[in-house]
Amino acid sequence: MSSLYTIRAGDPEQRQEVLRAMPRLAELAAPLREQALTAWASAWLASTHRTLEEMPYSLQAPDYRLLDHTNEVADAGILLADYAHGQWGVGLDQDILLAALLLHDIDKALLYTRIDGKVVADPARAGLPHGVLGAMLLREAGLPDEVVTLVGTHATTSPVKTRDAEAWVLHYADLFACDHAFRVAPGTVPFFQRT
Ligand SMILES: [Fe+2]
Numbered sequence: 001m002s003s004l005y006t007i008r009a010g011d012p013e014q015r016q017e018v019l020r021a022m023p024r025l026a027e028l029a030a031p032l033r034e035q036a037l038t039a040w041a042s043a044w045l046a047s048t049h050r051t052l053e054e055m056p057y058s059l060q061a062p063d064y065r066l067l068d069h070t071n072e073v074a075d076a077g078i079l080l081a082d083y084a085h086g087q088w089g090v091g092l093d094q095d096i097l098l099a100a101l102l103l104h105d106i107d108k109a110l111l112y113t114r115i116d117g118k119v120v121a122d123p124a125r126a127g128l129p130h131g132v133l134g135a136m137l138l139r140e141a142g143l144p145d146e147v148v149t150l151v152g153t154h155a156t157t158s159p160v161k162t163r164d165a166e167a168w169v170l171h172y173a174d175l176f177a178c179d180h181a182f183r184v185a186p187g188t189v190p191f192f193q194r195t
Pocket residue numbers: 104105130154155
């Protein structure tokens with residue numbers, strides 16, 4: 001059996017908890033919503049974290065919650081998409097975009113753990129880059145190829161970038177929210193200040 005993750009739907013209470021933690025999941029159309037809930041339940045139950053709330057966002061911002069970052073990227077992404085559509089007439093698939101916003105960092109639930117209270121890379125999943133592990137999980141949880149591709153290529157370190165407008169919106173929503181977390185993390189330089 002793989003030590004990376006197992007796809008598990010979770011029980012109704014756990015699925016409800018995921019929905020409560022990321023309220024915009026309820027805005028997804030029915031099949032996508034259920035697939036996204038299963039993906040998050042799988043990541044949570046395969047992780048070393050007891051609760052969704054204790055999942056850390058980043059080694060560089062270990063006190064910032066992954067849930068907060070995820071919800072902030074979803075909010076910022078919807079704002080950007082509305083502007084791009086209203087101002088520039090950019091066509092965006094709202095469901096695919098929202099799913100990607102809510103799922104883009106799902107593998108961070110698995111990539112980080114705590115040892116003696118300190119957030120560290122989980123040695124069991126250290127061989128796979130951020131984004132790739134998430135894409136694998138999402139593919140197995142039944143998410144559409146477009147969401148799998150957006151998540152698999154979203155990381156700033158990804159050697160491949162898709163040309164889709166959804167990838168553009170995800171990128172800037174992610175970096176905007178990320179730099180907020182990095183600005184408040186002691187000793188961490190946000191992306192926008194890096195030379
Ligand atoms: Fe990411």
